[in-house]
Amino acid sequence: MPASPGTVNWLSTPAEWNAVMISRRGLLRGTAGLATLPLLPRSLQAQAEGPQLLEARPAQAQIAPEGYPKTDVWSYGGALPGAEIRVAQGSRLTRKLVNSLPAPTSVHWHGIRIDNAMDGVPGVTQKAVQPGETFLYDFDVKDAGTYWYHSHNQSFEQVARGLHGPLIVEESDPPDVDRDEVLVLDDFRLDPETGQIASFENMHDFSHGGRVGNIAVTNGVFNATLTAEQNERLRLRLINVANAKIFELELRGLEGWVVALDGMPLDSPIRISERLLLAPAQRADLIVDVTAEPGAEAHLVRFEGDEGYSQVLFSVREKASDSRRDPPLPLPPNPDMAVTDLDDAMQSQLRMEGGAMRGFASAHMNGREVGFREAAQSGKFWALNGTLGMPDAPLFVAERGQTVRVMMQNDTVFPHAMHLHGHHFREVLPGGGLGPLRDTLLMFADERREIAFVAHNPGDWVFHCHMLTHAASGMMTRIKVLA
Numbered sequence: 288m289p290a291s292p293g294t295v296n297w298l299s300t301p302a303e304w305n306a307v308m309i310s311r312r313g314l315l316r317g318t319a320g321l322a323t324l325p326l327l328p329r330s331l332q333a334q335a336e337g338p339q340l341l342e343a344r345p346a347q348a349q350i351a352p353e354g355y356p357k358t359d360v361w362s363y364g365g366a367l368p369g370a371e372i373r374v375a376q377g378s379r380l381t382r383k384l385v386n387s388l389p390a391p392t393s394v395h396w397h398g399i400r401i402d403n404a405m406d407g408v409p410g411v412t413q414k415a416v417q418p419g420e421t422f423l424y425d426f427d428v429k430d431a432g433t434y435w436y437h438s439h440n441q442s443f444e445q446v447a448r449g450l451h452g453p454l455i456v457e458e459s460d461p462p463d464v465d466r467d468e469v470l471v472l473d474d475f476r477l478d479p480e481t482g483q484i485a486s487f488e489n490m491h492d493f494s495h496g497g498r499v500g501n502i503a504v505t506n507g508v509f510n511a512t513l514t515a516e517q518n519e520r521l522r523l524r525l526i527n528v529a530n531a532k533i534f535e536l537e538l539r540g541l542e543g544w545v546v547a548l549d550g551m552p553l554d555s556p557i558r559i560s561e562r563l564l565l566a567p568a569q570r571a572d573l574i575v576d577v578t579a580e581p582g583a584e585a586h587l588v589r590f591e592g593d594e595g596y597s598q599v600l601f602s603v604r605e606k607a608s609d610s611r612r613d614p615p616l617p618l619p620p621n622p623d624m625a626v627t628d629l630d631d632a633m634q635s636q637l638r639m640e641g642g643a644m645r646g647f648a649s650a651h652m653n654g655r656e657v658g659f660r661e662a663a664q665s666g667k668f669w670a671l672n673g674t675l676g677m678p679d680a681p682l683f684v685a686e687r688g689q690t691v692r693v694m695m696q697n698d699t700v701f702p703h704a705m706h707l708h709g710h711h712f713r714e715v716l717p718g719g720g721l722g723p724l725r726d727t728l729l730m731f732a733d734e735r736r737e738i739a740f741v742a743h744n745p746g747d748w749v750f751h752c753h754m755l756t757h758a759a760s761g762m763m764t765r766i767k768v769l770a
């Protein structure tokens with residue numbers, strides 16, 4: 288929750304923080320040096336030795352280009368992002384969170400179907416873990432795919448300070464690729480003079496589109512670079528851990544397919560022919576072939592309006608083979624994901640209101656009606672079904688195994704990335720049919736869209752906007768699934 292109304296502090300951004308700019312005509316190289324993309328450290332300690340530690344603690348990271356000051360971050364184990372956790376599908380994941388931060392925290396395992404008690408939401412599934420305390424996370428991992436873990440306490444601040452890392456669950460029958468690269472996409476708002484993360488008390492971040500940074504990074508570094516070979520086949524696991532930034536991505540010198548979204552395999556790979564939007568918390572698994580020639584460069588391009596920038600540069604060294612491979616097969620589906628019985632489903636609805644420009648006439652806050660101006664003075668700007676923040680009663684109570692449909696209406700002028708815990712849903716498409724399985728749905732202004740899922744996982748599950756300042760200032764509810 289914002290402590291007090293702050294002034295809007297627009298930081299200047301050095302031009303070289305966007306050094307590699309890609310115009311429609313070609314590539315313009317700036318002066319800043321390119322960082323080499325660090326391989327994320329993997330935790331390899333055997334489970335038999337007892338629970339591995341996941342220590343949340345302060346650290347320093349070189350986020351801005353070399354020559355700028357280092358940034359004080361909050362990290363898992365001293366690394367930014369936190370160490371990649373990679374396990375086999377069907378295994379058990381055990382991590383003992385040690386809180387060495389000066390603030391309470393918790394860990395949410397995003398997108399994983401998990402026991403409710405392990406979901407990491409303070410006030411709903413556990414108590415916040417106080418400084419100096421520990422919490423044992425211990426759960427079966429039944430779904431393969433690309434997931435992530437992050438703080439779920441004071442998330443708009445703690446995730447932005449660096450408390451996030453990738454969680455990769457390997458298929459028993461993985462796709463045939465030459466390399467598997469995890470690309471954690473993020474942005475930071477840094478003061479170029481000090482290198483430090485900007486204040487979290489900027490009210491504009493809460494009432495408008497969310498906290499967007501002034502430097503975009505991949506795996507914690509600016510202008511990330513990888514080497515590659517022509518006709519090499521890469522699996523790229525994209526994870527958007529940013530507070531509010533919607534990454535708008537395009538491939539250059541790479542061609543391929545989307546094979547999974549939010550961890551869940553697509554029924555069949557979709558050839559990438561247009562820009563890919565990745566909202567906060569969303570993931571996309573791509574299988575791409577390097578088509579650029581030896582000596583050339585390929586890019587994962589990030590668009591900011593009409594301007595394209597290199598989010599990841601692939602320096603093509605040699606030729607891996609003379610020709611490309613056949614198109615990839617679908618990834619094996621995860622178990623028990625069918626969305627059925629749409630005609631007999633429980634119907635629910637979720638109306639999103641508030642924010643700058645449009646606000647709301649009145650809404651419930653702490654058991655009474657308030658107008659937008661009064662709510663804003665308490666740091667609340669957003670209502671779900673007319674309530675600001677977590678309501679007393681869940682959005683609905685479902686029997687285990689019941690199919691639920693939720694009609695969602697975005698009556699604000701901003702996009703929102705709505706995330707349901709503990710379940711994946713499919714969009715009920717207007718023309719009939721169902722969209723891909725997802726755990727986070729990007730909804731633009733004035734959109735009306737319906738989702739459906741089977742409430743198979745007992746417990747209280749939060750359902751909130753993953754623009755994290757929006758969640759902190761009202762866009763938070765929960766559902767209940769009976770045991």
Ligand SMILES: [Cu+2]
Nearest residue numbers: 703752754757
């Ligand atoms: Cu939102």
